[in-house]
Amino acid sequence: MFFHIKELQFKAKPERPDPAYARKLQEVLGGQFGEMSVMMQYLFQGFNCRADRKYRDMLLDIGTEEIGHVEMLCTMIAQLLDGAPADQLEEAAKDPLIGAALGGMNPQHVIVSGLGATPTDSNGFPWNSRYIVSSGNLLADFRANLNAESQGLLQVVRLYEQTTDPGVREMLSFMIARDIMHQNQWLAAIEEIEQLDGPIAPASFPRELTVEEASRQFLNFSEGEESSMGRWASGPLYDGTGNFEYVAKPQAMGQQPELAPPAPHQHSTPGTPPYLVNKGKSL
Template sequence: MFRHTKLLQCEAKPERPDAVYARKLQELIGGAYGEMTVTMQYLFQGWNCRIEGKYKDLIMDTATEEIGHVEMLATMVARLLDGAPAEQAAAAAKDPVMAAVLGGMDPQQAIVAGGGAMPNNSQGVPWNGGYIVASGNLLADFRANVAAEAQGRLQTARLYNMTDDPGVKEMLRFNLARDTVHQKQWLAAIEELISDGLEQPIVPDALFDEEDQTHNHTIWHLSDGTDGDKGGWVGDGTDLEYLHDPEPLGGPATAPRPNPALYATYSPTMDAVGTVKGKAKKLKKKAT
């Protein structure tokens, strides 16, 4: 059960309208690392969590908080759009809605949302459920959460420097602080998962005996850069080593002959598995 309280977590009152900035704030609502993403990511992680207790409670506490962040930003967007836009746009169009569009409002904010926020990013692209990570493995999920909060805080910091409105900055200072504590909590929870013996650093903690032992400790040098092996991840105290001249292990990446009904172009000399007819026989004869 969720219960809504009619008070914002933090005030969301701009000093003046700004349709252009309202559109920018849409990124923090419906972007890949926006508040809708972390809201749904944490909700599904919590709903899928198989362990009752501290981990599930932490996830659900944070998920519910993030719902409030969406509300704060949506409220700020609506208030930034109220009375927008700039004077020159208003002079160009007497109708206030058209003037707002000319002043920089996302047309969908006017046409679809009636001057309010949308579940979209700053380019008008709708939010996508494919943005979320909820795998059921808490270590993998918590690492994804750290990355999501880091990207979200980065975008908030950039937007903080794109406005001089004191009211907007007040709200963003709150958002920055919450993104900070969320990074801290997920990093701490990762350490606790390991210390509790629930997970190990490699996810999943299984199939180590089954994997190819030749290739589970080598970093392949495959770029022109020459400094990759100078990092602390190789050498004493690690089980990683640099393979400086890796060789391909497979054959040509030739697709097999297509189904004739698909009318894809192929050479008549190719057999069903994508190799040149007769070549395999020649190689076999040479080997003998």
């Protein structure tokens, strides 16, 4: 059961309309790493969580907060479109400078949503549930969450630099702060899980069933050897099972592929194309 209060989590009020910037904000609303994605990702991870209840509670806390961030962005986008109906836009566009700015407006904001936000990215592509990750493995999911917050913060910071509107910047500064907090949160949760189960996800697969030497080797497939200088090429493995091994010139360990020739085209059913016949039987 969810409750909604009328007040936003933080202020979302621009100083002036800006239809072109409203289109840009759609990316951090309905894009791959936008607020709709993290909202759905955290909520589904929480709904499906079978681990210690503290993880479920944490996921639902932050997922519910993201619902509020979606509302803040929708409110901001709608206000950036306020006072800019089609006839006024056409009149304003007579000024070449204004016309150039309005050229970046999303026409669907006028045609489809009636000067409101849409569940799409900045190019009008619909939000897709394939953007989200909910695997049931806490470590894998929390790392996906850290990536989502990192990419989302990167985009919000870039958008902050593309406006001088103090109201928009004030809201974005709050969202930047929350994304910083969420990255710290996922780092803390990842560290806790790693201390319990180790840094490899999943931790349950028996290591003796792997090609063990392959689990240690960094393979250099390029001409230079600068990659040998990284932490990933020498020193202890992070899972504590041995040391990194740098292989300068990897050698092939498999066979040359040799596929059987196609079977003769015989005893085929009348009318069956030859490419659908194998050993005299229709596939």
